[in-house]
Structure formats: C-alpha cells, structure tokens
Amino acid sequence: MKNMNPFWRGMxxxxxxxxxxxxxxxxxxxxxxxxVNFSGPVPGVFALFFGFTAFFLGVFGYRGITRxxxxxxxxTLIGGLFVALIRLVMGLPAFGDFFFTEPSxxxxxxxxxxxxxVGVGVVDDWIxxxxxxxxxxxxxxxxxxxxxxxxxxxxxxxxxxxYTVTALLLIAVGGLFALIFRTxxxxxxxxxxxxxxxxxxxxxxxxxxxxxSLHGMIMIVSILLGISGIINYVVPLLLGAQDMAxxxxxxxxxxxxxxxxxxxxxxxxxGGFDTGWTGYPPLSARAPVGMQMFFLGVFVAGWxxxxxxxxxxxxxxxxxxxxxxxxxxxxxxxxxxxxxxxALTATQFIGLSFQLVMFQRLFGMGFFDAAxxxxxxxxxxxxxxxxxxxxxxxxxxxxxxxSELLPVFVRKPLFxxxxxxxxxxxxxxxxxxxxxxxxxxxxxxxxxxxxxxxSTLLVxxxxxxxxxxxxxxxxxxxxxxxxxxxxxxxxxxxxxxxxLTGPPNATVSTDLHLHDTYFIxxxxxxxxxxxxxxxxxxxLYYWFPKATGRRMNETLGKIHFWLMTPSFLFLTLGMMYVxxxxxxxxxxxxxxxxxxxxxxxxxxxxxxxxxxxxxxxxYNFFYSIKNGEKAEGNLWHSRSPExxxxxxxxxxxxxRPFEVVGEPYDYGLNDAGYVKFIxxxxxxxx
Amino acid sequence: MAxxxxxxxxxxxxxxxxxxxxxxxxxxxxxxVSFNATSLLVVMAVSKxxxxxxxxxxxxxxxxxxxxxxxxxxxxxxxxxxxxWLFLLSDGFVFAGLLATRINLLGFTRPHQLxxxxxxxxxxxxxxxxxxxxxxxxxxxxxxxxxxMLNTAITFLLGLGFFIGVIFVExxxxxxxxxxxxxxxxxxxxxxxxxxIMTGMHAFHVLTGLIxxxxxxxxxxxxxxxxxxxxxxxxxxxxxxFVDLVWIFFYPALYxxxxxx
Ligand code: HEM
Ligand SMILES: [Cu+2]
Numbered sequence: 001m002k003n004m005n006p007f008w009r010g011m012x013x014x015x016x017x018x019x020x021x022x023x024x025x026x027x028x029x030x031x032x033x034x035x036v037n038f039s040g041p042v043p044g045v046f047a048l049f050f051g052f053t054a055f056f057l058g059v060f061g062y063r064g065i066t067r068x069x070x071x072x073x074x075x076t077l078i079g080g081l082f083v084a085l086i087r088l089v090m091g092l093p094a095f096g097d098f099f100f101t102e103p104s105x106x107x108x109x110x111x112x113x114x115x116x117x118v119g120v121g122v123v124d125d126w127i128x129x130x131x132x133x134x135x136x137x138x139x140x141x142x143x144x145x146x147x148x149x150x151x152x153x154x155x156x157x158x159x160x161x162x163y164t165v166t167a168l169l170l171i172a173v174g175g176l177f178a179l180i181f182r183t184x185x186x187x188x189x190x191x192x193x194x195x196x197x198x199x200x201x202x203x204x205x206x207x208x209x210x211x212x213s214l215h216g217m218i219m220i221v222s223i224l225l226g227i228s229g230i231i232n233y234v235v236p237l238l239l240g241a242q243d244m245a246x247x248x249x250x251x252x253x254x255x256x257x258x259x260x261x262x263x264x265x266x267x268x269x270x271g272g273f274d275t276g277w278t279g280y281p282p283l284s285a286r287a288p289v290g291m292q293m294f295f296l297g298v299f300v301a302g303w304x305x306x307x308x309x310x311x312x313x314x315x316x317x318x319x320x321x322x323x324x325x326x327x328x329x330x331x332x333x334x335x336x337x338x339x340x341x342x343a344l345t346a347t348q349f350i351g352l353s354f355q356l357v358m359f360q361r362l363f364g365m366g367f368f369d370a371a372x373x374x375x376x377x378x379x380x381x382x383x384x385x386x387x388x389x390x391x392x393x394x395x396x397x398x399x400x401x402x403s404e405l406l407p408v409f410v411r412k413p414l415f416x417x418x419x420x421x422x423x424x425x426x427x428x429x430x431x432x433x434x435x436x437x438x439x440x441x442x443x444x445x446x447x448x449x450x451x452x453x454x455s456t457l458l459v460x461x462x463x464x465x466x467x468x469x470x471x472x473x474x475x476x477x478x479x480x481x482x483x484x485x486x487x488x489x490x491x492x493x494x495x496x497x498x499x500l501t502g503p504p505n506a507t508v509s510t511d512l513h514l515h516d517t518y519f520i521x522x523x524x525x526x527x528x529x530x531x532x533x534x535x536x537x538x539x540l541y542y543w544f545p546k547a548t549g550r551r552m553n554e555t556l557g558k559i560h561f562w563l564m565t566p567s568f569l570f571l572t573l574g575m576m577y578v579x580x581x582x583x584x585x586x587x588x589x590x591x592x593x594x595x596x597x598x599x600x601x602x603x604x605x606x607x608x609x610x611x612x613x614x615x616x617x618x619y620n621f622f623y624s625i626k627n628g629e630k631a632e633g634n635l636w637h638s639r640s641p642e643x644x645x646x647x648x649x650x651x652x653x654x655x656r657p658f659e660v661v662g663e664p665y666d667y668g669l670n671d672a673g674y675v676k677f678i679x680x681x682x683x684x685x686x
Numbered sequence: 687m688a689x690x691x692x693x694x695x696x697x698x699x700x701x702x703x704x705x706x707x708x709x710x711x712x713x714x715x716x717x718x719v720s721f722n723a724t725s726l727l728v729v730m731a732v733s734k735x736x737x738x739x740x741x742x743x744x745x746x747x748x749x750x751x752x753x754x755x756x757x758x759x760x761x762x763x764x765x766x767x768x769x770x771w772l773f774l775l776s777d778g779f780v781f782a783g784l785l786a787t788r789i790n791l792l793g794f795t796r797p798h799q800l801x802x803x804x805x806x807x808x809x810x811x812x813x814x815x816x817x818x819x820x821x822x823x824x825x826x827x828x829x830x831x832x833x834x835m836l837n838t839a840i841t842f843l844l845g846l847g848f849f850i851g852v853i854f855v856e857x858x859x860x861x862x863x864x865x866x867x868x869x870x871x872x873x874x875x876x877x878x879x880x881x882x883i884m885t886g887m888h889a890f891h892v893l894t895g896l897i898x899x900x901x902x903x904x905x906x907x908x909x910x911x912x913x914x915x916x917x918x919x920x921x922x923x924x925x926x927x928f929v930d931l932v933w934i935f936f937y938p939a940l941y942x943x944x945x946x947x
Binding site for chain 2: 367
C-alpha cells in the first residue's frame, strides 16, 4: 500500500469501505427494524460516509478534509444525542423516524458544521490570536503536490482551485439528479420513478420532488462556489496583489461551504423535501426533516458567500497596484465588486427567511402560519429580496468574463469601458427594487404589481448597455475563435435569449399565464447558462494554462462547445414551448392530452447530450492537468498583468510590483501596454 | 470635536455624548408614554444611532489616511477596519430583516406583557456599558493599560447584566404574563414569536460581544496591546457599540411604538 499512487489507494479504500459501510448500515437497520431493507436510508448513508472518508484518508491521511469530515459526523452525533438527552429529561420522545428527532438533527447539524471547521484546522490561527499568540504570515503546506488541495491553505490560488473543483463536483451531482428526474419526464404517466420505487424511504414521485428541489439548490451553491473560484484566482492577480486582504477568512469561507454541501445532500437521506429550491411555507413548514437540513445547509453556504464577498470588496479597495485608479481596473474586477455588494448584503435575507421557517418548525413560532396570525407572503418578500438580486450575483461575474475576453480575441478596445463598468453597478442597484415580480400571483397587495413591473423592465437598460458594448466591440474586429472565445460568443447568444424572455414574465398580464410553467424554467436556464455556465467554461479554458502551465485540448473543447450549445438551445426553447402549451413546472407527470410527449422525449435526449458534452469537458480538464500541451507564455496575447509572467503562476505571485501605465483594453493600438513592472534598484532584468 | 488631541478632552467628549444619549433615551420613553408619536420616536432613534456611529464607533476613521506603505500596521489596520464595517453592514441586514418582519406582522401594535421599567432599565444598562467601552478604548489609545482593563471589565459586567435582564428576567416575566413563542398554542399570534426572535437574535450578538470583550481583556492582561498597536481593542469596541446600535432600534420597536395589545 505504501508505494501505491495515492489516488488509486483512495479509490480502493472507497470501494472497500463503502461496501463495508453498506453492510454495517444494513446490520443496524436489521437490529432496529427487524427486517432487511436494501434501499433504506441507513445503509446508503453509512456507505457514502465510510466510503468518502476512507477515500480521503487513503489520499491524504488523517488531516485536512478527512479530519473535518470525521469531526463533522462525530459532532453531529454528539449534538444530536445531547438534544435527545434533554428531550428525555423533559419527558419527550428522544428518538424519531430517522433515528434522531427533528430538533436533534438541526442542533446536531449545527454542531457538526462547527466541528468540521475546527477539525479541518481552518480556525487554528484565530484561536491562537484570541490567546494572544502570533502566527506567521505564510504557512508551509504539508504537501506541495496536488494533495495540498485537500487541506487548509491560505493561498488565494489554491483556494480558487478548491472552489472551482468543488463547484464542478457539485455541478456533476446536480446534473446527475436532473438526468434522473428528466428521464421520468420523457413520457407521460409514471414509468421510471413509480409509486413502487423505493429509495431512502421515498417512493418515485417523492424522490422526483426531492431530486428536483435539490437540483435547484445544489446548482445555485455550485454557482456561488464557481464564481468565488474564478474571482479568488483571478482578482488578486489582476490587481497585482500578493493575496486576498484576509487570507484566513478566505480559507474559512471556502471550508464552511464543504459541510454546507454535506448538509444539503444529507436531506436526500432524511426523507427529502418537496418544495423546490424556494422552500415556501406552508409546504416547507410540514415537509420531512430533510427540509431542515436543506435550510441549514443553505444558511451555512450563505455565510460562505457573505464572507467571501466581504473579502473581495476589501481586496479591491485596499490592494490595488500603483496607478490602478477606478477607471483603469479590469472590467472583471468591476463585475466582482458589483456581485460582492449584492452577496454581502442581500444574502442575509434568505438566511433570515430560512431561519424563521426553521424556528417555526422547531418552536411553533407562527411567523408564516396564517392560522396563528402569521403571514406566508412575508416569507416570499424576504426570500425574493435576496433571491432576485442573487440572480445578478450569479451572472455579473460571467458577464464580466465576457467583457474581459472579447477584446483579447477581437484585438480591439472594449467599447464604452466606463459604461460597462457602471452598468454592473446599475444592475446591482436596480436589482434590489424588483423582487416582487416573482409574486404577481401570490396574493400580495395588488397595487404593488405595476410598480414592480416597471422597475423590472428598467433592468433591461443597464443590461442593454452590456449587449451594445459587446456587439460594438466585436464589430469589425479581427476575430479568432479558440475555445474560450467560442464560449464567450455562445454566452452572448444564450444570455440574449434569456434576457428577451424576461419581460414577458415581468409583464403582469402575460405572467399570470406564464407563472409556474416550463416557460419560466426555460427563461432562467437561458439566463443562468448565458450568464454563468458558458462564461464559466470560457474562463476555465482561458485561465487553465495560467494555473497549470498547460492548455486544455482544443479539439475536445470544440466538441464540448458544438455538442452543448445546440442541445442546450433546443432544450430551453423546447421548455418554453411546452410551457406555453400548459406544462407546469415541478411536477412528476403531465396530461397526455397536451400532446407534448414527443417534445418531452426530445428534451430528455438533449439533456443527455449536454451531459455527454460536460463529460468530455471533465475528461479534458483532468487529463490536461498532467498531459496537456505545454503553454507557459502569453498564450492569448493578452495585455493583462497575469499573462506577462510565466505560467503556472509562481507561489507568491509577482516577484516585482507593477505600475499601471495604460488602458486595460487598448488592443491593436501602439502604446506601452497596460502595466509595467517596476525594477527594484539594481534588480536583475529578464 | 471628533479629533480630540489629548486624553482628557477625549474622555470629556465621551461624557458629553453619553449625556446626549441618555437625555434622548429618557425623552423617548416619556414621549412614548405620553403621546402616540411614532415618527418622533424614529427621528430620535436615528439621531441616537448617528451619535453612536460617529463618536463611539468613529466611522469617520474609514476615510483616514493610512499612509502609502501597505505593510505598515496603520495600513493593515485601515484594511481590517474596512472589513469590520462591511461585516457590520451585512449583519445589519439581518436586523433590518427582523425589523421588517416586525413591521409586517405587528404593524402599530406591540406586546402589552412587557415590563416598561425593565425595558428602560436594560436599555440604560447597555447604554452605560457603551460609555465605559468608549472610556476603555480611549485609555488604550493613550497607552493606559490598567484603565483599559478596568473600564472593559465594567463594560463586560454591564453587558452581562443586560443579557441576564433580557433572557432570564424579561423572558420569564413575559412568559408568565402569557407572551409565549407558542409551542403549538394557536391563540398566541405572532406577537410572542416576533418578540422572542428579535430579543433572542440580539442577545446572541451580546453574547458574542461578551466573548470578544473577554478575549481582548485577557490579551491586554498579557500585554499584547500598545498605544500604537491595538486593533483588537478597537474592533471589540466597535462591535460592542454595534450591539448597542441595534438595540437603539429594537427597544422602541418592541417597547414604545404602537399601542399595546
Ligand atoms: C440576469 C439574468 C437573469 C437571471 C439569472 C434570471 C433568473 C430567473 C430565475 C432563476 C427565475 C425563476 C425563479 C423561480 O424559481 O421561481 C426567474 C424568473 C423570473 N424572471 Fe428572470 N432572470 C434573469 C433576467 C431577467 C430579466 C431581464 C427579467 C425581466 C426583464 C426577468 C424577469 C423574471 C420574472 C418576472 C420572473 C418570474 C416569473 C414567474 O415566476 O412567474 N428575469 N428568473
Ligand atoms: Cu427575479
């Protein structure tokens, strides 16, 4: 075992221990229930937990993430047992349907997260500070090879990669869930997830609801992690900073997202839930325990997003290079600022709204319970006050990536730099004024409808500025189309479709028909793919060489693009069509009389095609890390500072500071460039 | 006035501001018991908040010139300060959301079960604690470690008093009067729910503030801070005043505004 490749050692451990865990779970189940249940939640949980912990143990040893996970489980058990004990003393039932009762699970979930944080070691330095001890600015990593990503590091580049890879993993999980429930939708009636299906204590339709709901939220979390990944990696490099302003906080933000994801996934095993990602009461006030794990997971992930937004804002304000005035910052930095402003503030509202439902369930506090004088509509206001601005959190960095990449690949200045920079802030601000457009049919006061309709239509103005700038930038440029550029162009087309389908939703008269149909599903997949997924891929293809010194394979990249784009366009346009015909969203079955069976089959096929294209991407990504073609220079002939030094980026970033001497996007003009490195007195040249 | 030069006038300024705040708080109370003047109460709360933010939390330091050397302690402190304020902004949204919830669910009513005397009492205790916190921070700024420790210890005890007053006295009294968070008791309405969540979330912040105070007190005992380098002290002080700031809005929202039903 000793001289085996650690990755394969981990895989072997995964296999052996997940089987062992399954057996243990099965045994426990038999002890408690007296009968064998192969598809129950307990063996599944044990198999997953044993397997993954063993995997990390095999790869990495008992430290970092392994220790975090073990501590999380132990912490959850201790917290849960503690509450069970209290309930016992109070004369209440100590154990419930899913071993623990709901209060035990919630409290245990919380103590589990705290234990993870301590176990993984990300608060070690803070504890020392609290005790009045000093800590070194930089830590030596335990490993310097790829295994360093499994432990706590305060290097923004490592954290950026950690975020990005975690986001990709979550995208894979969320995508898998989508494929499962999309398969059931391929034809009317129930064939795949039927009433007879039994898994984790849920039947087919229940499973459909859980997977559909989890798909939504897992994807949202993966988006939040994905944008943090790109921002973390790129922004300090663009600014010429050594690191983020608060490196430890940065690591903390990342590491609390991991137990949050575990909580989120655990809801699948605790009865699931059926509300969709929005978690509206009254339904969410009576869904199974899984609902609470969902709320708690999102709550913790929300803090991750808040703290990383804080870090970004401080970094941009305080750590820019000499000469980088506001109007000379790269446009992606502006986009990050706008996103972070929203994430910093609005996120608290979704956290609060979920917290209030949790308390309603735990203590019977009637915030949203109409029978007790509460107001369910209030939940929707609190929820959308975050969740509408949140859609701009998702897309602004992506739109920034488009603006950042276009000039490089058309060799022309970015058209209207100032307007583009300001439009990000404009979108962020107006985005706060439109939330109730999600509530036209909710029964809120009717006089609110028209103002929210107009404020929503107003968002089109700053968004239009961006489109205008993109088109004008491309106009008469010397266009080349390597993979990152293809994805940037694809993003523009897809985002345009998403943007155009917004106003019909925002117009009260049409929304009354469209609300809660597949038209909405088509709308937001277009906006989110155009604003996040396509630009995210563009960014990965573009900055991959910076991180690894190798580039991803172009042919595979083009296959990825040309397979995904048409399939995706067909998928969303088809969704909109069936929506107009009368297909409701979030439902396991539909009426054959709608005559949309054929459409649904085609939509399912296109969903699988997208999945295949993403598999091609995954292969390309992991294969190229070691075996890609070497690319250590300024591969894209960019003016940006990070490309003026060799790849992969050195550990402590630039060895000399730089000064901004020109405009960021003056491609094709004769000038001295954007930045100039400052030679230290008597320093070496080269 | 903001940039006092010597220790004596800096402490004197703290006293002046405290007197303003105390008068405003008493006025608030008497206005509320005498007339129904919600807008006046809002104006007074906002003025109190402005005084606390400017003089006790010295928000103006955000614009201070920290010099050009990014590795200096002053520059790093400026960075930390900005981060702390962003954190408070974010946290402020939690409390804004709670206020919005209260306005939506209770409107112009408030729970009649609360004890007005106790409410004014805990409010006064928290306000006085802010006064001592300010003295403590000022002492540290002038290198007076003993003065810092003494004043911070007083702040801590007052803060503890507030916490006990709310959680162990007011909560019990209110529950005894019939204001409950409704463990399945549908007659309660959202009144109790709103009261307990608002005071509970605030008390949670008081608790974290107390821990923070203990940490800096203990570090001062070990001699970690100097007149030039005491970011930890400043952070604890600003956070403590923030907790007071929230209560400046929560107190009228729960005890004074609207009719008691
Ligand atoms: C920035 C890109 C955008 C993103 C990421 C986005 C995302 C979303 C999402 C996720 C939903 C569904 C929420 C749910 O689950 O119920 C949604 C619905 C909606 N979107 Fe967008 N959207 C974007 C742009 C727009 C624009 C430009 C408009 C209008 C001008 C718009 C108007 C609406 C409306 C009115 C709804 C509610 C429809 C309903 O539920 O009846 N969106 N959007
Ligand atoms: Cu919206």
